Amino acid sequence: MPLNLVQQISQFQESTPLQPQRLSLSLPGWTLAIESNSKTLLTTLQHYFGDLLSESSAQADQTITAYETDQFLNQGLHWEDWKRETGKTGRKDAFLDFDNGLEAQRFIYKVKTGMLFWQRHDQPTAFGPTESHPNQIINFILTQYLNEHLRRDWLLGHAAGLQLNGRGLAIAGLSGGGKSTLMLHLLENGEHFISNDRLLFADSTITESARPDELWMRGIPKQPRINPGTIVHNSRLHALIPAERRAELLQLPREELRQLEEKYDADVNRLYHPNCFKAESPLSALVILNWQPGSDDATRLTETTLNDSPHLLPAIIKSPGPFYADRQNVFLPNQIEPDTAPYLAMLGDLPCWELNGNVDFAAAVRLVEEAARRQ
Numbered sequence: 001m002p003l004n005l006v007q008q009i010s011q012f013q014e015s016t017p018l019q020p021q022r023l024s025l026s027l028p029g030w031t032l033a034i035e036s037n038s039k040t041l042l043t044t045l046q047h048y049f050g051d052l053l054s055e056s057s058a059q060a061d062q063t064i065t066a067y068e069t070d071q072f073l074n075q076g077l078h079w080e081d082w083k084r085e086t087g088k089t090g091r092k093d094a095f096l097d098f099d100n101g102l103e104a105q106r107f108i109y110k111v112k113t114g115m116l117f118w119q120r121h122d123q124p125t126a127f128g129p130t131e132s133h134p135n136q137i138i139n140f141i142l143t144q145y146l147n148e149h150l151r152r153d154w155l156l157g158h159a160a161g162l163q164l165n166g167r168g169l170a171i172a173g174l175s176g177g178g179k180s181t182l183m184l185h186l187l188e189n190g191e192h193f194i195s196n197d198r199l200l201f202a203d204s205t206i207t208e209s210a211r212p213d214e215l216w217m218r219g220i221p222k223q224p225r226i227n228p229g230t231i232v233h234n235s236r237l238h239a240l241i242p243a244e245r246r247a248e249l250l251q252l253p254r255e256e257l258r259q260l261e262e263k264y265d266a267d268v269n270r271l272y273h274p275n276c277f278k279a280e281s282p283l284s285a286l287v288i289l290n291w292q293p294g295s296d297d298a299t300r301l302t303e304t305t306l307n308d309s310p311h312l313l314p315a316i317i318k319s320p321g322p323f324y325a326d327r328q329n330v331f332l333p334n335q336i337e338p339d340t341a342p343y344l345a346m347l348g349d350l351p352c353w354e355l356n357g358n359v360d361f362a363a364a365v366r367l368v369e370e371a372a373r374r375q
Contacts, residue, residue, distance in 0.1 A: 173289030195219030
């Protein structure tokens with residue numbers, strides 16, 4: 001029963017002292033405190049978030065606690081698998097809902113790593129091998145940031161974002177469609193990296209950052225996590241893997257290389273230029289990847305809108321996932337797809353550049369840069 005798990009966790013917390021160090025993270029419109037019993041984890045997070053860390057002793061909007069432990073990994077409870085996105089296979093997240101009489105709460109179990117997350121409004125908490133999987137703690141932190149924005153009526157998009165020639169571009173496509181790869185190629189002539197895989201969208205009725213009749217995008221402060229197929233064909237990124245490993249990867253068939261799951265963090269401030277990362281930007285256009293590897297057709301760009309091409313909506317829509325609870329603290333049910341109406345209402349008339357034909361990043365860069373100059 002969940003209450004037995006809660007009791008065990010409470011006993012563990014009472015007997016497990018936290019480190020005296022406490023990190024403070026300052027993000028647009030939101031502050032966060034991070035606590036842990038692991039000095040190693042806190043040091044890793046300190047290095048990762050860098051300039052976003054704050055010395056302020058003011059009360060944070062939210063506090064997250066992460067415990068390094070080998071307990072709570074198998075409680076014999078009845079976990080329900082969270083439905084994965086189209087095209088994704090295998091078990092990833094399992095969850096268990098309960099109510100303590102004061103608020104709804106949810107446990108999320110990461111099947112592959114053994115991490116356990118206790119999602120609750122007052123203090124989200126993580127347990128497990130955090131030192132071995134710090135990226136899952138980073139994701140947990142940023143999930144709270146996403147949740148807060150969604151409760152303020154921002155929209156979540158499955159997209160990368162950058163500034164190119166002073167214009168904010170959101171790049172979307174099916175998972176594995178190349179949005180991160182294209183974003184990094186465009187960044188060669190761009191000014192700022194905004195986000196790699198998730199973007200938040202708003203207008204002037206939601207955020208004061210946007211002027212009347214202006215759309216706005218706000219990124220997730222997470223370094224791009226990219227696959228080897230992106231690295232080996234981009235000289236800017238070669239330093240992320242040893243030369244010997246790159247030579248091995250280049251021997252793989254193209255499709256096998258494209259499907260290889262072997263993530264690397266790309267620190268854009270180090271790889272491109274200082275202050276490359278920017279938290280937010282006006283949004284000028286969507287780029288939708290609707291191309292097909294191996295197509296006999298040349299890569300082409302069609303200028304449209306989501307209102308005129310609603311078949312492109314699935315590329316941009318993103319579910320908040322199992323960690324999200326709304327303003328009334330109601331958790332997102334399993335297998336519920338986001339409503340398309342708010343996306344069309346906000347983004348429907350925004351210029352949308354659809355890329356079709358073969359997957360050709362050099363051609364795509366040229367076509368997108370030409371479209372940006374015409375806008």
